[in-house]
Amino acid sequence: MKKFSLALLSVLMITSILLAGCSGASGGAVIKVASQSPLSGGQSSVGVDIKDGADLALSQLSDALKAQGFTVQLAPYDDQANPDSGVANAKQIVADPTVLCVVGHYNSGVQIPSSEVYHSSQLANVSPANTNPKVTDRGYVEVNRIVGRDDMQGAVGAQFASSKGAKTVYILHDKTTYGQGIATFFKSKSEELGMKVLGFDGTEEKANFDAILTPVVSANPDVVYFGGMFDQIAVFIKQARQKGYKGMFLSDDGFDSPEAAKIAGSGLTDGNGTYYSTVSGPAKLYPGTAKFQTDFKAKYNHDPLPFAAQGFDSMGICLKGIEEATKANGGKLPSRAQVATAIRALKDYQGITGTINFNSKGDLVQAKYFVIQVTSPSPDKWADNTIAQTLDLQPPQ
Amino acid sequence: MKHRFLASPFYKGIIFPLAQMLAFILGSGTVLSLIIIVLAFVLRGTAIDQAAVAKNGTDIMRYTIDNLPQVLIDGVTLGFVYAAIALGYTMVYGVLEFINFAHSEIFAIGAFVGVEFLIALNNAGVLAGASVLVSYGWLVLAIIAAMAASGLVAVTVERIAYRPLRNAPRLVPLISAIGVSFFLQDAIRLVESLTTGEFHRIIPSFGNFDDRISLLNITLGAFPLKIDLGVKSLWVIVAAVLMLLILNYIVNLTKLGKAIRSVAQNQSVSSLMGINVNQIISLTFFIGGSLGGAAGVLYALKFTRIDPYVGFFPGLKAFTAAVVGGIGNLTGALLGGIVLGMLETFAGAYLSIFTMGAFGAEYKDILAFAILILVLIFRPSGLLGEQVGQKA
Numbered sequence: 001m002k003k004f005s006l007a008l009l010s011v012l013m014i015t016s017i018l019l020a021g022c023s024g025a026s027g028g029a030v031i032k033v034a035s036q037s038p039l040s041g042g043q044s045s046v047g048v049d050i051k052d053g054a055d056l057a058l059s060q061l062s063d064a065l066k067a068q069g070f071t072v073q074l075a076p077y078d079d080q081a082n083p084d085s086g087v088a089n090a091k092q093i094v095a096d097p098t099v100l101c102v103v104g105h106y107n108s109g110v111q112i113p114s115s116e117v118y119h120s121s122q123l124a125n126v127s128p129a130n131t132n133p134k135v136t137d138r139g140y141v142e143v144n145r146i147v148g149r150d151d152m153q154g155a156v157g158a159q160f161a162s163s164k165g166a167k168t169v170y171i172l173h174d175k176t177t178y179g180q181g182i183a184t185f186f187k188s189k190s191e192e193l194g195m196k197v198l199g200f201d202g203t204e205e206k207a208n209f210d211a212i213l214t215p216v217v218s219a220n221p222d223v224v225y226f227g228g229m230f231d232q233i234a235v236f237i238k239q240a241r242q243k244g245y246k247g248m249f250l251s252d253d254g255f256d257s258p259e260a261a262k263i264a265g266s267g268l269t270d271g272n273g274t275y276y277s278t279v280s281g282p283a284k285l286y287p288g289t290a291k292f293q294t295d296f297k298a299k300y301n302h303d304p305l306p307f308a309a310q311g312f313d314s315m316g317i318c319l320k321g322i323e324e325a326t327k328a329n330g331g332k333l334p335s336r337a338q339v340a341t342a343i344r345a346l347k348d349y350q351g352i353t354g355t356i357n358f359n360s361k362g363d364l365v366q367a368k369y370f371v372i373q374v375t376s377p378s379p380d381k382w383a384d385n386t387i388a389q390t391l392d393l394q395p396p397q
Numbered sequence: 398m399k400h401r402f403l404a405s406p407f408y409k410g411i412i413f414p415l416a417q418m419l420a421f422i423l424g425s426g427t428v429l430s431l432i433i434i435v436l437a438f439v440l441r442g443t444a445i446d447q448a449a450v451a452k453n454g455t456d457i458m459r460y461t462i463d464n465l466p467q468v469l470i471d472g473v474t475l476g477f478v479y480a481a482i483a484l485g486y487t488m489v490y491g492v493l494e495f496i497n498f499a500h501s502e503i504f505a506i507g508a509f510v511g512v513e514f515l516i517a518l519n520n521a522g523v524l525a526g527a528s529v530l531v532s533y534g535w536l537v538l539a540i541i542a543a544m545a546a547s548g549l550v551a552v553t554v555e556r557i558a559y560r561p562l563r564n565a566p567r568l569v570p571l572i573s574a575i576g577v578s579f580f581l582q583d584a585i586r587l588v589e590s591l592t593t594g595e596f597h598r599i600i601p602s603f604g605n606f607d608d609r610i611s612l613l614n615i616t617l618g619a620f621p622l623k624i625d626l627g628v629k630s631l632w633v634i635v636a637a638v639l640m641l642l643i644l645n646y647i648v649n650l651t652k653l654g655k656a657i658r659s660v661a662q663n664q665s666v667s668s669l670m671g672i673n674v675n676q677i678i679s680l681t682f683f684i685g686g687s688l689g690g691a692a693g694v695l696y697a698l699k700f701t702r703i704d705p706y707v708g709f710f711p712g713l714k715a716f717t718a719a720v721v722g723g724i725g726n727l728t729g730a731l732l733g734g735i736v737l738g739m740l741e742t743f744a745g746a747y748l749s750i751f752t753m754g755a756f757g758a759e760y761k762d763i764l765a766f767a768i769l770i771l772v773l774i775f776r777p778s779g780l781l782g783e784q785v786g787q788k789a
Contacts, residue, residue: 039594040590040594040595040596041594041595041596041597042595042597042704044594044595045594045595047594048594201749201757201758202757202759203757203758203759204759205759206597206702206704207700207701207702207703207707208700210471210475210742210745210746211741211742211744211745211746211758211759211761212745212758214464214467214468214745214746214758215746215749215750215758218455218460218463218464231597231702235599235700235701235702238607238701239700239701242607242609242627242629243467244609244625262599263599263701263702265602
């Protein structure tokens with residue numbers, strides 16, 4: 001009996017070792033594109049859609065690479081909108097040699113430290129949503145983005161407030177790199193345009209805004225500008241309206257999410273309304289997105305949220321870059337540095353959000369900025385918000 | 398001979414505790430208002446005043462008085478929430494001489510149960526068309542559900558994590574409590590993230606909770622005086638007062654309460670008197686836990702958004718409040734809660750303008766904890782605590 005069980009054990013061991021050895025893809029090599037966005041936590045609704053947009057692009061646009069015998073996979077990571085998680089994931093990503101490109105992040109404060117890790121391994125990073133100038137100002141050849149920058153976005157916001165006749169403005173931010181960054185740009189442009197800045201405060205508070213609201217409501221500014229993310233700003237707007245503030249709210253692209261309407265409801269349309277500047281317009285603006293919208297809805301059962309289309313395009317750019325690098329490498333698997341150079345060198349990439357060309361820093365040569373007005377307290381009508389202003393701007397040199 | 402009225406349950410059960418609460422509110426409100434008005438008076442004409450005029454267009458005295466009514470109301474509301482949570486800490490300490498650090502998570506569980514109940518009702522379409530009274534009814538139901546859930550969790554936690562350690566050195570159950578606190582935080586996060594990836598919850602809007610009732614809208618000479626009260630704040634205050642009255646009744650006017658007080662005084666002698674000590678301790682945890690749960694729903698109502706870590710700061714501040722008032726003393730918890738709530742709201746509203754923006758509103762917590770340190774240095778047993786000598 002003992003001899004039999006010993007024999008059985010050794011047979012099982014050998015089989016499992018053989019099976020483990022056979023786990024690689026049969027045929028060509030594996031190429032992975034990683035994605036990093038918040039998949040859990042308060043901003044996960046948008047983060048999951050960025051990942052899903054990238055996944056959709058992978059299923060639709062990887063034919064050229066498949067024809068060359070490669071298997072292409074998505075490796076999604078959850079950065080929880082937290083810089084520490086982002087960096088920890090980044091270290092895992094660069095340790096996996098099959099990852100040739102990263103689509104991410106959603107929060108600039110997470111992208112900036114994570115991209116230091118990507119840069120040390122020359123891993124290409126295409127960002128669908130990061131707007132802080134520091135993302136590309138460091139001049140890394142690996143980092144590119146397909147949206148505009150906050151120094152332009154903040155200025156656009158300030159000019160819009162001024163054009164609406166605002167004389168006084170109270171500025172708040174959420175103390176993150178992104179929120180504080182764009183609030184600072186808004187502030188300098190406001191002062192330039194002659195508007196009076198009544199206050200500039202940062203807060204990490206997510207629920208009890210009583211203390212912050214007292215000076216804001218008593219100062220009664222024409223505009224309250226809040227640089228930050230929708231989950232915090234919407235609660236603030238709701239409480240501010242309850243305290244009797246009737247002026248205009250102005251925010252940034254972090255506010256762009258139907259969750260804001262779910263939280264604040266009619267607070268957004270009361271008084272002088274709520275506006276936000278953004279670098280990603282509603283999907284109907286972009287001619288190529290009709291098919292994307294139907295495909296996304298068919299696969300994931302809901303309309304794509306803001307930045308999902310950018311997630312799609314970022315993945316498309318990654319795949320195109322890998323394709324070009326493979327061709328230049330004679331059909332063999334390219335190195336990460338080669339992929340990064342190929343992506344930067346792309347000319348007139350036809351994405352669903354427009355034609356994409358990168359300048360020497362990795363910014364778009366020309367980017368669109370929008371100021372959008374919230375027209376309905378219903379979250380289902382978020383995509384129908386009216387566009388108050390559209391601008392095409394070049395980044396600062 | 399004691400006047401019959403003074404000994405009647407009506408007086409002892411309703412008039413006296415209400416008078417006590419009113420005295421605490423008026424006392425702390427008056428003291429803090431006087432301090433801030435005197436400060437504003439002294440600072441007239443200084444650089445701080447000029448900075449205030451530059452920023453708001455009103456001088457510092459005007460700013461102080463304009464905001465005072467609203468700050469007082471917010472302070473009372475917050476104070477009652479802290480008092481309700483502090484009572485949980487203080488009751489357990491009174492009976493077991495042990496700080497239940499998991500109480501902040503009991504508060505969070507109550508908040509989540511109440512909010513999930515309301516969200517489920519909202520998804521079923523029941524809340525949208527409900528009239529004002531019906532929506533009040535639903536809220537009461539949510540509070541009761543939260544109280545039951547929190548009470549049960551508190552009793553379970555006591556049974557599993559504290560009772561086996563009852564004879565261990567004092568530090569051991571304390572560490573166990575901290576461990577339970579972490580466990581519950583992540584348990585809430587796990588359960589909440591099962592449906593969507595998000596683990597925060599927003600309380601749905603229903604009834605007339607978003608309205609404000611205008612109490613006063615007059616012009617005193619050159620000063621327009623406008624005081625309005627949010628329906629939510631009114632609800633929080635009324636609900637908290639009711640709960641505190643019921644608690645006072647249970648603890649002071651029933652046989653059960655007498656048993657709790659006797660176990661708090663001396664556990665071994667109480668068991669000699671025929672009291673089932675384990676049962677009484679479980680009951681204490683249940684009552685304290687359900688109060689915390691109700692406070693959770695009220696907190697969610699007032700502040701809209703809750704996440705699994707919502708218990709941490711209010712729990713810490715309520716614990717501070719219990720200590721400031723004298724831990725182990727129910728009236729002390731009430732006083733401590735109100736004082737701390739008032740202090741925090743005053744600090745939050747006035748700190749920024751009185752320091753010319755050097756200290757923003759987020760430094761209000763420093764003030765609350767500084768008071769804790771001062772009280773512990775100069776009056777370690779708290780404002781209403783007995784001066785207990787060193788136990789042998």
